[in-house]
Amino acid sequence: MARQTPLYRLHQELGARMVDFGGWDMPVQYSSQIGEHHAVRRGAGVFDVSHMGVLDLRGARVRQFLQRLLANDVAKLKAPGKALYSCMLNEQGGVLDDLIVYFLSDYWYRMVVNAGTRAKDLAWIREQAGLFEVEVTERTDLAMLAVQGPEARAKATQLLPPAAGAAALALDTFVGRELGRWFVARTGYTGEDGFEIMMPAADAVAAWRGLNSLGVASCGLGARDTLRLEAGMNLYGNDMDERTHPFESGLGWTVALAPSERGFIGRAALEPIVRAGLERKLVGLVLEERGVLRAHQKVVPAEAGEGEITSGTYSPTLERSIALARVPATTGGRVQVEIRGKLLGARVVKPPFVRAGRSLI
Amino acid sequence: MSNLPAELSYTKSHEWVRTLADGTVEIGITDHAQHALGDLVFVEVPDAGRVVKADEPCAVVESVKAASDVYAPIGGEITAGNPKLAAEPEIVNADPYGEGWLMRLKPAPGALAAAALLSAAQYQQVLDSEGD
Numbered sequence: 001m002a003r004q005t006p007l008y009r010l011h012q013e014l015g016a017r018m019v020d021f022g023g024w025d026m027p028v029q030y031s032s033q034i035g036e037h038h039a040v041r042r043g044a045g046v047f048d049v050s051h052m053g054v055l056d057l058r059g060a061r062v063r064q065f066l067q068r069l070l071a072n073d074v075a076k077l078k079a080p081g082k083a084l085y086s087c088m089l090n091e092q093g094g095v096l097d098d099l100i101v102y103f104l105s106d107y108w109y110r111m112v113v114n115a116g117t118r119a120k121d122l123a124w125i126r127e128q129a130g131l132f133e134v135e136v137t138e139r140t141d142l143a144m145l146a147v148q149g150p151e152a153r154a155k156a157t158q159l160l161p162p163a164a165g166a167a168a169l170a171l172d173t174f175v176g177r178e179l180g181r182w183f184v185a186r187t188g189y190t191g192e193d194g195f196e197i198m199m200p201a202a203d204a205v206a207a208w209r210g211l212n213s214l215g216v217a218s219c220g221l222g223a224r225d226t227l228r229l230e231a232g233m234n235l236y237g238n239d240m241d242e243r244t245h246p247f248e249s250g251l252g253w254t255v256a257l258a259p260s261e262r263g264f265i266g267r268a269a270l271e272p273i274v275r276a277g278l279e280r281k282l283v284g285l286v287l288e289e290r291g292v293l294r295a296h297q298k299v300v301p302a303e304a305g306e307g308e309i310t311s312g313t314y315s316p317t318l319e320r321s322i323a324l325a326r327v328p329a330t331t332g333g334r335v336q337v338e339i340r341g342k343l344l345g346a347r348v349v350k351p352p353f354v355r356a357g358r359s360l361i
Numbered sequence: 362m363s364n365l366p367a368e369l370s371y372t373k374s375h376e377w378v379r380t381l382a383d384g385t386v387e388i389g390i391t392d393h394a395q396h397a398l399g400d401l402v403f404v405e406v407p408d409a410g411r412v413v414k415a416d417e418p419c420a421v422v423e424s425v426k427a428a429s430d431v432y433a434p435i436g437g438e439i440t441a442g443n444p445k446l447a448a449e450p451e452i453v454n455a456d457p458y459g460e461g462w463l464m465r466l467k468p469a470p471g472a473l474a475a476a477a478l479l480s481a482a483q484y485q486q487v488l489d490s491e492g493d
Contacts, residue, residue, distance in 0.1 A: 033425050034400045222399075222426060290447060292403050292423045314402035314425050321403075340421070 005050035022116030039217035044149035053118030077103035089266030143204035148194035191231025232351025371484035406442030
């Protein structure tokens, strides 16, 4: 039986259509997926992301542990509250998960991992953590709400006492802070400004209703997917997994190869791959004809070989279809995509497609 | 409870069929189907002149989420695909039994009588058994 978040009954009450996502019963949409998408691009929307895993890592050597565990380097995090996006790799350089890690103190980091991988991640992290004497706690007591859109921060801070609200508004991008019972971070997965807020599970329903009463739209995972794809953000399991490495997944920028003495898991496998030159790359596609790009459709470059779409959808902002695709490294400016036996033309672009409500293509 | 005009015939795969005065039939998807799919963003209809068998996939409706085939309820020759839907697929959501028709078809001899069509009441039972 699928797991439920603290907001499950409220989603049902609000008329959401529920689907299984990574073993969780989650709202895919409330009324109109496209309407919810536009609410986030133009105003503000709230998503239940309580299915994601929140892990607290504590110990005197937690920094050294994370420098081994993660492909990005937590030494980049200087100020408490600062967040870093990273892949966690296996020894072969394949992506076990992508995650955000917050530096909270010299003894305490917090990680947010994907819902579908959290059990696997926890087992892997605990297996690696032993030597470093790091204690790993899964924070199942917390709910998480993502409030996203150009009006999101102004509205969400109205739920906080004035001093905490002012402190939340002062947060820089990719920084989080404990404000009373809530941990408020200026992060997201939509390409818009906003917060991700972790709070005690008992606070979640009142917070959601409060946001609704301020005009923040309830949004489901359907809109979350079209928003993240427009923003050029990868989805674990679609755009990368254990069989692909970050450099062929558009995530080379998250792998900190310098300093060379940092021995993170996966480094030994990745170094020869990078030295030899990459065979494949992840690119953005914009369909130039009518139709909808979907995951697993075949991509035929003019140059050589073939590729495959990893995520595709209709973009409500651009009113055309967009995709991420893994293609041969030699692929140039145009490709064809096979849809139901027909070859349709598409243009290769560098993601993101949309940022802060504006088209970038 | 879905909106089910009594004068139409239906299929288990959620198409509707309207018999026109000239003996051809008009085909679309039901209100239940458009609602289940969500906002449509692409519709592909068959060209006039194509000959289809009963239960053959002959049109595609795509929402943001997924693509779905539409099956010919009756064998015959396509006389028209709705030309408006290429530019405005959302018409199917707004008016599934009217402006949102997908195709017109001239049934092959005997095909209309042989088709396993449902009345509105029978189709409602199909929806009830699906948990609508």
